[in-house]
Amino acid sequence: MSDAIKVDDRGAVRRVVLNRPEQLNAMDVELLDHLVAALDACAHDDAVRVVVLTGAGRAFCAGGDLNAMAAGRDAMTPGHELATLRRHARAAELLRSMPAVTIAAVNGACAGAGLGLAAAADLRIAAESAVFRSAFLTAGLSGDFGTAWSLSRLLGEAAARELMLLNEKVSAQRARELGLVTKVVAADDLDAETDRLAAALAASAPLALRRMKTNLAEAATLGFAEAVARDSERHIACAFSDDAAEAGAAFLARRTPQFTGH
Structure with a gap:
């Protein structure tokens, strides 16, 4: 470099x-x-x-x-x-x-x-x-x-x-x-x-962070209906990730979540 x-x-x-x-x-x-x-x-x-x-x-x-x-x-x-x-x-x-x-x-x-x-x-x-x-x-x-x-x-x-x-x-x-x-x-x-x-x-959930950025990037080019369809798919994929489960467990236990990106 x-x-x-x-x-x-x-x-x-x-x-x-x-x-x-x-x-x-x-x-x-x-x-x-x-x-x-x-x-x-x-x-x-x-x-x-x-x-x-x-x-x-x-x-x-x-x-x-x-x-x-x-x-x-x-x-x-x-x-x-x-x-x-x-x-x-x-x-x-x-x-x-x-x-x-x-x-x-x-x-x-x-x-x-x-x-x-x-x-x-x-x-x-x-x-x-x-x-x-x-x-x-x-x-x-x-x-x-x-x-x-x-x-x-x-x-x-x-x-x-x-x-x-x-x-x-x-x-x-x-x-x-x-x-x-x-x-x-x-x-x-x-x-x-x-x-x-x-x-x-x-420190945020890596999968959610990356997919959120994708949603934002697509917002400039997609129509609303297509944006809703695509962000729904990404949202559900995140919902079934280990990180989402960890976020829920950490919330219930009142501790800081430990995200792994999976």
């Missing part, structure tokens, strides 16, 4: 850290290649129940590395760049689609494709000092990583258009009011609060 990405396992929680602090974790080819690989590994590891994505230093992610883009512009071709972007955009797709619950811990500036990554996560927790900005128009770009899609579903069309088109900086508190951020905490408390949230999710 490149130094551009740091990975740390804490039980069933895996932290993936963007590690270019001097560049505000702006994403170049090396970082993105290794980020996709790290998230793909999370998606295929049943032991990972929660993934936390965050940034080193004072930023979450400032978006794409414009300096690297400018330096390589003469050698670029549209076909090659499209293939490269599609490969790298899998990072956002994996955050949304992987079985594990994903949390973006936004510790500072969150802009451009960095905003797209955060928006693709299941939950977002932000430091009070965090600032959000679409920033694409500043770079003469229309937006990638599914940012417009994610923001439209998280915030509704009006607020998504406000963030994308007005291109203004948005405080953590305003992001909370819009519904972009799940929770805002003091900067010094971000790591501890993220760990607490991740640990609580990781």
Whole structure:
């Protein structure tokens, strides 16, 4: 694994850290290649129940590395760049689609494709000092990583258009009011609060957690009747699992359940 990405396992929680602090974790080819690989590994590891994505230093992610883009512009071709972007955009797709619950811990500036990554996560927790900005128009770009899609579903069309088109900086508190951020905490408390949230999710029944995420993912594409049919099947499968039996026994005994994922 490149130094551009740091990975740390804490039980069933895996932290993936963007590690270019001097560049505000702006994403170049090396970082993105290794980020996709790290998230793909999370998606295929049943032991990972929660993934936390965050940034080193004072930023979450400032978006794409414009300096690297400018330096390589003469050698670029549209076909090659499209293939490269599609490969790298899998990072956002994996955050949304992987079985594990994903949390973006936004510790500072969150802009451009960095905003797209955060928006693709299941939950977002932000430091009070965090600032959000679409920033694409500043770079003469229309937006990638599914940012417009994610923001439209998280915030509704009006607020998504406000963030994308007005291109203004948005405080953590305003992001909370819009519904972009799940929770805002003091900067010094971000790591501890993220760990607490991740640990609580990781302690949940694994089968139920994964199938709940599938229900939520399908909600954007299925009609209601089909969604009811599919979530009914998953619900009954969970009801007959060892974990559901353990949950019932623990409730009656007034003890903490010990889930096994079976």
